[in-house]
Amino acid sequence: xxxxxxxxxxxxxxxxxxxxxxxxxxxxxxxxxxxxxxxxxxxxxxxxxxxxxxxxxxxxxxxxxxxxxxxxxxxxxxxxxxxxxxxxxxxxxxxxxxxxxxxxxxxxxxxxxxxxxxxxxxxxxxxxxxxxxxxxxxxxxxxxxxxxxxxxxxxxxxxxxxxxxxxxxxxxxxxxxxxxxxxxxxxxxxxxxxxxxxxxxxxxxxxxxxxxx
Numbered sequence: 767x768x769x770x771x772x773x774x775x776x777x778x779x780x781x782x783x784x785x786x787x788x789x790x791x792x793x794x795x796x797x798x799x800x801x802x803x804x805x806x807x808x809x810x811x812x813x814x815x816x817x818x819x820x821x822x823x824x825x826x827x828x829x830x831x832x833x834x835x836x837x838x839x840x841x842x843x844x845x846x847x848x849x850x851x852x853x854x855x856x857x858x859x860x861x862x863x864x865x866x867x868x869x870x871x872x873x874x875x876x877x878x879x880x881x882x883x884x885x886x887x888x889x890x891x892x893x894x895x896x897x898x899x900x901x902x903x904x905x906x907x908x909x910x911x912x913x914x915x916x917x918x919x920x921x922x923x924x925x926x927x928x929x930x931x932x933x934x935x936x937x938x939x940x941x942x943x944x945x946x947x948x949x950x951x952x953x954x955x956x957x958x959x960x961x962x963x964x965x966x967x968x969x970x971x972x973x974x975x976x977x978x979x
Contacts (some may be wrong), residue, residue, distance in 0.1 A: 796851030805842050806866045818955045820836045833902035838890040843870045845905040858884045893922035907935040926965045935960040
């Protein structure tokens with residue numbers, strides 16, 4: 767794996783195709799290790815590369831088992847299925863496109879994912895605005911170049927437990943919506959930047975509103 771010198775806490779990885787071959791990616795570890803996921807043919811969908819996923823889940827290793835996870839903009843479901851494979855107690859996949867949701871449900875059935883998985887067809891930001899549970903881990907990887915990552919982080923604040931870990935992937939670094947976010951790790955792969963944050967604010971509290979003169 768090619769590396770360049772970067773500051774402490776930052777990892778730079780080479781990008782590449784998923785190791786499962788054309789149109790597929792491979793789950794890396796856990797009870798579904800080695801199983802292949804189809805990559806839906808959807809504009810803007812760029813599944814998180816194998817090496818980035820491996821780095822991410824190394825970062826999450828201390829907290830993933832038994833956690834409640836949310837995979838927004840689920841796409842292929844690679845992050846959510848990987849979390850479930852590695853011992854997450856509950857994983858919710860949110861995906862707007864009907865055909866992609868149908869594929870996610872087929873994949874879940876083929877894997878034998880069980881009751882710990884829920885697949886929701888909805889717009890991610892609208893869904894976050896509604897009532898619902900809070901999460902220990904969240905993945906924010908919107909369709910490429912849509913600029914939705916920052917909006918999703920702000921909407922997530924009311925749906926996170928204190929100390930939650932949030933992974934964000936976007937074409938460029940994203941400015942957190944409030945001081946409640948602490949960047950733990952960051953890196954880059956090809957044309958994308960990624961980072962892991964800790965949400966250290968009060969559980970369920972809304973984003974702080976800046977006062978105006």
